[in-house]
Amino acid sequence: MKQALATVIANEQIARGIFILRLEEPDQARDVKPGQFVHLRCGTSFDPLLRRPLSVLRTGANQRNCLPSSQYEVLYEVVGRGTDLLSHLRPGDLLDVLGPLGRPFQIDRATRHLLLVGGGVGIVPLVALAEEAIRHDLSVTLLCGFRTSARAFPSDRLPPEVEYVVVTDDGSAGHRGVVTELVHVYLAWADQVCACGPVPMLRALAALERPRHLPFSIAMEERMGCAMGVCLGCVVPTRHGLQRVCRDGPVFGLDEIRWT
């Protein structure tokens, strides 16, 4: 983990209010693992006071994409003051970034078929994980739900080997409905599942009938203060008591979390 001034290489709007920010910081690009996040100081003043956490989408260190090895990308949706400030960054600007932080996803040695399940911007750490899995010759299916086609993650930013199944609430792209309705179709095929998305989606996954020993991990999102395990602002109830999403997570076993 390092605090560094990363250089903005690009900040591209890929859909309304959704941006991909490409940063150059060689150590962070080299060290980040799928599921980890960076903590960004969005403004130059004390407003907002707190940094904002974003998962890493892709790193050039992975060699499964066209990024230079010294660069990595985050994807963010503009939802408030911090992300709005990020949307005004221009190439050449410097950004104070702490990271990489948190526990990454782990692909089991025995896994050959990896099922990824995302909801909205929850797709971000799963893209990084898909690239890593393809590099290790795994078969990867990525199911992801979005509100409409306009908010869907573009397929050309994924490795072509990934089977990408889009679900939209309004049926404007892919299957109509919610992503959790499709998961059971792939459960017999998968020997590991990883997911990230809004809490109602994760709760629905926890309630699904599934093979008892199927490894199933999730990346959680909580509002964060320090992101260093100190302030306890990000705790979630688990079977081992309260755990910090920033330090003990963001990746947890699906059944580790107490969903009630």
Ligand SMILES: Cc1cc2nc3c(=O)[nH]c(=O)nc-3n(C[C@H](O)[C@H](O)[C@H](O)COP(=O)(O)OP(=O)(O)OC[C@H]3O[C@@H](n4cnc5c(N)ncnc54)[C@H](O)[C@@H]3O)c2cc1C
């Ligand atoms: C580990 C982690 C990884 C994340 N990765 C991504 C990512 O890859 N892309 C992305 O777009 N967002 C991601 N988020 C969420 C992102 O951090 C928030 O959207 C961002 O901090 C909002 O800052 P803001 O100042 O723009 O909005 P604020 O003004 O702080 O909040 C605006 C609205 O967003 C809600 N909100 C803020 N933070 C969160 C949160 N952590 N979880 C749920 N709702 C929140 C608030 O309740 C409020 O309604 C991640 C969060 C965590 C904890």
Ligand code: FES
């Ligand atoms: S954000 Fe401070 S302990 Fe997690």
